[in-house]
């Protein structure tokens with residue numbers, strides 16, 4: 294075996310499965326298991342907490358109950374339903390994959406993880422999760438939860454962010470995956486890593502079914518494992534955001550089709566911290582004549598690789614010409630256009646109560 298993990302015995306896997314049966318959380322995507330529901334939930338759960346995902350999962354399934362509905366969805370509607378979840382390329386990839394599943398696979402998901410991985414947005418983890426949970430096909434589903442559990446149980450000190458470690462972990466997890474219950478095993482590993490052996494908290498080793506075999510627990514190294522190399526620090530970007538208001542409408546604009554928050558709507562904004570005079574000049578360049586200006590509270594939004602430190606001005610006035618900018622009411626900002634959470638500090642006060 295090339296993975297070099299010293300794995301716990303079969304008996305440990307049996308203990309894990311028994312623990313899962315007795316302790317699994319009641320989560321919406323576990324009520325009825327279909328490939329579509331597993332897929333949507335796993336994509337939503339990437340980088341997003343379970344509690345945050347729940348209402349999105351319900352709304353999404355109501356709007357798009359199956360892969361055909363998703364394939365035919367209006368992009369604006371799809372992005373609106375995703376608003377606030379972040380990483381919007383996930384939503385676009387869901388639709389691209391849905392179209393392929395309809396056109397190339399007759400509406401049925403493939404069950405082979407290699408085939409699943411050919412679809413947009415489905416990586417090794419998601420393919421393993423769908424194959425095991427929805428189809429009962431043995432496969433490794435290794436996410437951050439599973440890497441944490443595996444590194445602690447085996448006392449493995451390799452950097453979990455290194456691709457070689459992930460590859461080795463996949464081999465190890467596949468060799469542990471029981472042929473009779475692959476889906477239960479995947480979910481049990483994730484569940485253990487999410488609840489008992491969680492991130493950023495003391496692990497609850499007394500409750501852990503793998504504790505008798507756990508090297509980290511035995512050697513007091515749970516707080517040192519998993520080993521994770523330092524990521525590059527986030528870049529800080531100063532931006533000035535403008536709320537340009539005429540009567541009951543605000544100017545919004547569409548972001549470019551490529552790059553951060555591609556294709557979503559936003560408040561007009563400019564790189565740098567503009568003074569009031571500079572902000573007024575910027576508004577005028579956009580065809581807006583301000584009559585009154587208020588300075589709003591600064592706000593910070595943290596993305597994966599960049600932080601926006603925002604200065605903002607509210608200007609009331611009138612537009613001289615309308616070109617291709619969009620003038621949206623508070624209702625439209627709340628209900629129609631997908632505006633990323635980065636602007637929430639300035640949008641929420643306008644749309645609250647709607």
Ligand code: ADE
Nearest residue numbers: 320335338339343483487
């Ligand atoms: N995190 C990733 N996948 C999950 C799942 N299926 N249930 C709970 N948490 C998860």
